[in-house]
Amino acid sequence: MTEKVVIIGSGPAGWTAAIYAARAELDPLLFEGDASQENWDIGRPPLGQLAITTEVENFPGFPAGDLNAYLDNAIDEKKRKYMAPHSGHGVSGPELMELMRQQAVNFKTRVRTEDITSVDFSSRPFQLTTAGGEVVETLSVIVATGARANYLGLESENRFKNRGVSACAVCDGALPRFRDKPLVVVGGGDSAMEEADYLAKFASKVYIVHRRDELRASKIMAERAINNPKIEVKWSTTVDEILGNDEEGVTGVRIRSTKDESQTEVLEASGYFAAIGHTPNTDFLNGQLETSEKGYVCWTVPFRTNTSVEGVFAAGDVADDNYRQAVTAAGSGCMAALDAERWLAAQGHH
Numbered sequence: 001m002t003e004k005v006v007i008i009g010s011g012p013a014g015w016t017a018a019i020y021a022a023r024a025e026l027d028p029l030l031f032e033g034d035a036s037q038e039n040w041d042i043g044r045p046p047l048g049q050l051a052i053t054t055e056v057e058n059f060p061g062f063p064a065g066d067l068n069a070y071l072d073n074a075i076d077e078k079k080r081k082y083m084a085p086h087s088g089h090g091v092s093g094p095e096l097m098e099l100m101r102q103q104a105v106n107f108k109t110r111v112r113t114e115d116i117t118s119v120d121f122s123s124r125p126f127q128l129t130t131a132g133g134e135v136v137e138t139l140s141v142i143v144a145t146g147a148r149a150n151y152l153g154l155e156s157e158n159r160f161k162n163r164g165v166s167a168c169a170v171c172d173g174a175l176p177r178f179r180d181k182p183l184v185v186v187g188g189g190d191s192a193m194e195e196a197d198y199l200a201k202f203a204s205k206v207y208i209v210h211r212r213d214e215l216r217a218s219k220i221m222a223e224r225a226i227n228n229p230k231i232e233v234k235w236s237t238t239v240d241e242i243l244g245n246d247e248e249g250v251t252g253v254r255i256r257s258t259k260d261e262s263q264t265e266v267l268e269a270s271g272y273f274a275a276i277g278h279t280p281n282t283d284f285l286n287g288q289l290e291t292s293e294k295g296y297v298c299w300t301v302p303f304r305t306n307t308s309v310e311g312v313f314a315a316g317d318v319a320d321d322n323y324r325q326a327v328t329a330a331g332s333g334c335m336a337a338l339d340a341e342r343w344l345a346a347q348g349h350h
């Protein structure tokens with residue numbers, strides 16, 4: 001059987017593409033990825049990066065606050081009577097993703113909990129190979145595999161992975177080894193601020209190690225972190241080495257000044273969290289789509305999700321190193337499904 005459209009990836013872009021493709025009666029098949037420890041460890045779990053985050057405050061439609069009072073005021077009493085009371089909390093990343101998944105399944109998206117490990121876009125129908133070695137043939141593809149967190153690449157990061165080294169505060173921050181202990185977060189962007197704020201709930205102190213004297217993070221998130229009495233920013237420093245031993249795992253982090261490289265300092269810490277940006281999940285494409293310098297899939301037609309191979313579309317963070325938001329990923333997932341539908345129709349397949 002040749003599929004009409006296969007969606008690879010299960011973040012907001014993938015599920016939104018599935019919802020639209022299913023409603024357009026394209027009978028989509030979606031590969032959500034393998035829930036293996038390896039995929040979790042490298043930050044590429046099913047349901048994507050939102051599966052490993054906490055509150056999502058900026059996805060439209062999910063405000064936090066006293067929404068019952070707001071709804072009582074804003075909506076006609078007769079209509080309001082039929083609405084269930086709102087819980088008051090916005091939405092968390094994992095909740096949002098489970099809801100998107102359910103919505104796609106409700107419209108009969110077929111879901112496979114498996115990785116696609118290689119593709120062949122050189123002939124038609126395209127061929128996608130699963131981790132189990134099965135070959136799936138398809139007329140069109142939507143690549144929505146997202147991006148994953150980077151590490152600095154120190155040998156000591158590897159040595160202490162899962163023993164104090166992490167790139168996901170939300171997954172690991174509440175573990176006993178991090179409670180009431182000093183911790184280190186490296187990075188100066190929104191991720192670093194978010195991780196530091198989250199960790200400060202459990203830790204005795206959180207150091208943010210940033211290589212410049214100015215943060216990259218948005219003003220609101222930077223201020224929140226800087227004003228947190230438990231957080232201290234170590235300006236103009238980089239992480240030199242993660243210190244520890246086999247018994248205890250991480251015990252400290254040696255940092256070095258970027259202004260005077262002879263200056264080092266050892267911060268006592270039981271955890272080290274990398275928050276230094278992302279790498280798109282494109283290995284399985286094996287260079288068959290044009291990518292940017294940073295390795296993100298290129299959109300080749302302005303305001304469309306087309307890639308360098310006709311019939312292959314890309315959506316979400318795998319193609320976007322600029323916006324990288326849940327809502328923009330969802331938006332481009334919708335665009336990719338519409339682009340695929342129109343392309344299939346133009347080929348006489350739909």
Ligand code: NAP
Nearest residue numbers: 187188189190191192194211212216275276277322323324
């Ligand atoms: P980012 O904005 O690219 O920031 C990466 C940070 O890591 C930068 O401060 C960078 O330093 C530093 N860095 C990179 N490589 C480094 C290295 N080798 N050594 C030391 N430091 C290094 O990445 P991000 O924070 O993951 O954010 C990505 C996107 O997601 C952004 O658009 C952000 O707004 C969004 N985001 C939003 C939220 C939210 O709204 N709730 C939360 C998280 C992320 P320099 O500044 O010196 O380059």
